[in-house]
Amino acid sequence: MILIPILAIVLALSIDFAFGDPKNKYHPTVWAGKLVSKIVLLARFNSQPLEKLGGVMTVICVLVLISILILSLSFVLQYLNNLELNGISKILVWALTVTVIGLLLKTAIAIKGMEQHASKIMEALSKNDLDDARAKLSMIVKRNTKNLDRQHIISATLESISENIVDGVTGPLFYFAIFGLVGAFIHRTVNTIDSMIGYKTDLFRNLGWFGANCDKVLNYLPSRLTSFVMILASIIIRGNWRHSLEVMRRDGPKTESPNAGFTMATMAGALDIRFEKLDHYVLGDGSSEITEAHFRSAISILKLTTILFVLLFTIPMIIVLSYLRWWSFV
Template sequence: MTELVLLALAIPVLALLIDLLLGEPPTPLHPVVWMGKMIGYLDKRIKRTSQRADRLKGVFLALVPLCIFPLSFTLMLGVIHDLFGAVVWAVVSAVVVKTMFAINAMDRHVRPIMEALERDDLDAARRGASMIVSRDVSKLDKEHVISCAAESAAENTVDSVFSPLFYLGLGGMPLMVFYRVSNTLDAMVGYMSMEHINIGRFSAKLDDATNWVCARLCVPFILLAMALLRLDWRQGWAMAKKYKGATTSPNKGWSMSAFAGGLGVRFEKPGTYVLGDGPLPSDPAVIGRTVSVMKLSAFLFFLMVALPLFILLGVHVQLLLEEVLTWWL
């Protein structure tokens, strides 16, 4: 039992260290890229017909990667455990776990935008923003570029950090991979275009469901991080309550409006939503402060929720599923 507790402690901690020190694996080796390729392959080969048929096809489109990736990784780790022992299993588990969440990656994505704005290079900042958001950034002014970069970091606090770590704690690596597939499905087919309005319906609803808990659970950790960083956490809470329903998503408004309130600004996607009562951010440092809150809140959540939950529950679920899939060995 002591050995299992130590291994259960080592897996998330090692995964976090890999994220902070090494970052993301090369693109060809990244499991999320593999997920995207499979989803894209299936999406291109599904012929659109009627609304009802397309929605059923969308369920099939989602279920294929939702089954293949968690089962494949669980089987792989079960085989590694049996053949090479617990230490190698724990190391490989940590590597897989790392690829399912990203803390430092968002910093690396938004920092060049902040630095470009600090040297008054708006075109470079727009190019950087185009890499992280789907909206047209070609005509955005400085304030809206700052807003979209900070919004992206705030939104990804849930999608890329809190939710995957929560599901790691709840169901180990298999449930964490399931969540990441669900989130990737939503990113690729779950938006309201004519091409995907029916095909992507199931994926969009599934992503809403899987993020529902952490979209709300993240708020107290964001507020605690703001308090520790001497930001206005009370205003963060006030804006979260006021603007939580201001986006079309049932989840996105919570974290973004909390960030906007605590930073004393408003986030704005022209023609879509406004979050917060403050002015549009004019200081590029708002981006850096957003990342600081994201990182600290993620670390607090990791220590207070994800790590103990994984030790008490997640690792046992993972080992049970591995045992079920490798009964034949």
């Protein structure tokens, strides 16, 4: 039934906007992270080729296990929906299916969770507690935050919000539209693996290379689609959408990641500000003075982009694929 995945998306977003993320012990993404940390211990070798192979096997093992669990659940739900039921029984099965899919999809999405964590960083800055702000920032970025000043802390926070639009929202929704729950969870799990071991350090250079490259491949199209949706969102909040488009085209390719720079540059242009990662890149040519008002606008763009992406891409993709009977199998 075509309404089931659409209603599941509405439920997932409603829960996220209202309540945010569940506690860690109830969060599948956290479970996946713990699984990765255990497998990584078995994948370390002194040989570079063997350690690279260990990185490949880490990704494959985690994704296969998660896919089996999600597909098993999907088959159960599909079986229930194929039963010859009438009246209230059929409605109850639909309601159960929407609820289960919606709750699980929600765990692959992080909108309010990102807002809450970023707000804690801004709150620490409002109290001039740079050490606390740096500590909180270090939980969501890979860079060294130890010596960052106030403006670079805010810049990194808004950069993280911009990048998270793809990693924690539009990416999972894009792959949910194509592959159902298993698509959303594969995307989120690959992103988790990349955030844990996708570093170019001596410790993870060989082990994390495959996960990092999988993340690049999966985010290539969603990141670019999301950038254009962010430009539409900037029109609604009366941001500088023309500048946003200009900066996205010019500065999007500047980052080491082939994907993250596009949404970050789009955000910088829309807000007429400049993002800077010391010794790495400068995105945008606006003001380097980033304020609380810019933070609030970034959160508005995050939420509006989510809604617009669902309306412009996720739901239309589901409708088209449903008519092609693809959704009968996912």
